Amino acid sequence: MPENNSNKGYFMKRKVTVSIIIIICFLLQTTVFQALSFASIGPNLLIVVVSAFGFMRGKKEGMFIGFFSGLLVDLFFGNILGFHALLYMYIGYGNGFFSSVFFPDDIKLPMLLISASDLFYNLCIYFFLFLFRKRFAFFYYFLHVMIPELVYTLLITILLYYIILKLNQWLEKSEKRSETKFV
Amino acid sequence: MKRIKRKPKVTVPPKYILLGMTVVCVGTIFLSLTLNLSGGPLSAVAGYVFVPMQRGINSVGTFLSEKADNLKNLNDVMQKNEELQAQVDELTQELNTIKLEQYDLENYRALLELDEKYPSYEKVAANVIGKDSGNWFNTFIIDKGSKDGIEKDMNVLAGSGLVGIVTEVAPNYAKVRSIIDDTSSVSGMDLSTSDNCIVHGSLQKMNENQEIEFSDLKDSDNQVQAGDQVVTSYISDKYLQGILIGYIKDIQTDSNNLTKSGTITPVVDFEHIQEVLVILDKKADVSAENAGEQQ
Numbered sequence: 001m002p003e004n005n006s007n008k009g010y011f012m013k014r015k016v017t018v019s020i021i022i023i024i025c026f027l028l029q030t031t032v033f034q035a036l037s038f039a040s041i042g043p044n045l046l047i048v049v050v051s052a053f054g055f056m057r058g059k060k061e062g063m064f065i066g067f068f069s070g071l072l073v074d075l076f077f078g079n080i081l082g083f084h085a086l087l088y089m090y091i092g093y094g095n096g097f098f099s100s101v102f103f104p105d106d107i108k109l110p111m112l113l114i115s116a117s118d119l120f121y122n123l124c125i126y127f128f129l130f131l132f133r134k135r136f137a138f139f140y141y142f143l144h145v146m147i148p149e150l151v152y153t154l155l156i157t158i159l160l161y162y163i164i165l166k167l168n169q170w171l172e173k174s175e176k177r178s179e180t181k182f183v
Numbered sequence: 184m185k186r187i188k189r190k191p192k193v194t195v196p197p198k199y200i201l202l203g204m205t206v207v208c209v210g211t212i213f214l215s216l217t218l219n220l221s222g223g224p225l226s227a228v229a230g231y232v233f234v235p236m237q238r239g240i241n242s243v244g245t246f247l248s249e250k251a252d253n254l255k256n257l258n259d260v261m262q263k264n265e266e267l268q269a270q271v272d273e274l275t276q277e278l279n280t281i282k283l284e285q286y287d288l289e290n291y292r293a294l295l296e297l298d299e300k301y302p303s304y305e306k307v308a309a310n311v312i313g314k315d316s317g318n319w320f321n322t323f324i325i326d327k328g329s330k331d332g333i334e335k336d337m338n339v340l341a342g343s344g345l346v347g348i349v350t351e352v353a354p355n356y357a358k359v360r361s362i363i364d365d366t367s368s369v370s371g372m373d374l375s376t377s378d379n380c381i382v383h384g385s386l387q388k389m390n391e392n393q394e395i396e397f398s399d400l401k402d403s404d405n406q407v408q409a410g411d412q413v414v415t416s417y418i419s420d421k422y423l424q425g426i427l428i429g430y431i432k433d434i435q436t437d438s439n440n441l442t443k444s445g446t447i448t449p450v451v452d453f454e455h456i457q458e459v460l461v462i463l464d465k466k467a468d469v470s471a472e473n474a475g476e477q478q
Contacts, residue, residue, distance in 0.1 A: 026316070027237060031240045032244060040318070042316075044317065046316065060197040067208075075226050077320070077324075080212050082215065085211075086208035093197070125319050137387060
């Protein structure tokens, strides 16, 4: 029984920490970074969080984190409830496939995955919400919306990724400690 | 949920969970497309959690940026002050003559028993507390909701110009779609010729030159010129009549030789909106009242 309780304890710890990260990133993204936008382009912090937890923790956790981040975006800014949730969920799940080749010291793979996720996200939005309304100037949107957002997001990633990485390592360490305590 | 936690050995493979949640998401997408359903109680709960925090961050941000701006602008302001002082003297003189004219005008109006040209609508001020998280759309949320009497389809102003329309309301926040949003379209009217047109937002035009587009302007007499004021028209069932949208910048004849299209410079500075005014009278109610009076 005590093992079960401790299990619950660190599950809770992880859930609370991840929720706080999502909330902080969402708040920053909608307030501070919209004010700090260059040429009305702001970074996408949530995609960094979803993608990072996807490849650090695997498909399942990436999926849930993606779902809840997307739901938050849907509730406040989406016209269609569930669209962003679906999109972020698939991004989290997709990044989970790379958890086996992920090493914390190497920043190349995270950067690559995060930029691919951001690009995928924006391509989907363009395809579903713009192309169907006869906005055919794909290259304009590619050069003036997607690429600037990608660059800005990658700049933020360098900082944000290390924060998430350290938090995750701290969580994993405390999980391991409570596991060994009861063995 | 609790069962899964207590027996961690029983795990569902992630792909089935993914499948299940996909079905849920697709379901809600269909529901919101067909029934126009929005978050409902979920939105309300999220509002109570996030709105206070967003409001806090925004008030800190506004305070800091104001302090920075104050220092930066002090020199400019002092210079401008002198210029403006000269202008004040000039304008006071003008004002005196205008006051006389106004007096005359009031007399004439009283004679003609004219009502006020524009009814004064009841308004409520609100702060912008968050902007769209992505870069594709121009929606934002304000810190007033249904508790403050805000309803869907109310018009939103900043200064004297039209900002947008309330698209969703929760108890303590409301979602506003601005007129520069790519999906927005407003029925507009050229003030000098009373010709109608459709004004729609464009991400591309907004990014390039801070402009919005208009189209379907029927101007057979070639009277419309660049610089004309465009206001909301009497046709629209959501936007109240006579709210300033902007000034015509370019105008060209369409290939069908019947209508004209072009661009409008909006009067509102959409990059820096912090405070907006929400008109508490809705077009539907106002026109219903007018119809009642006429009967």
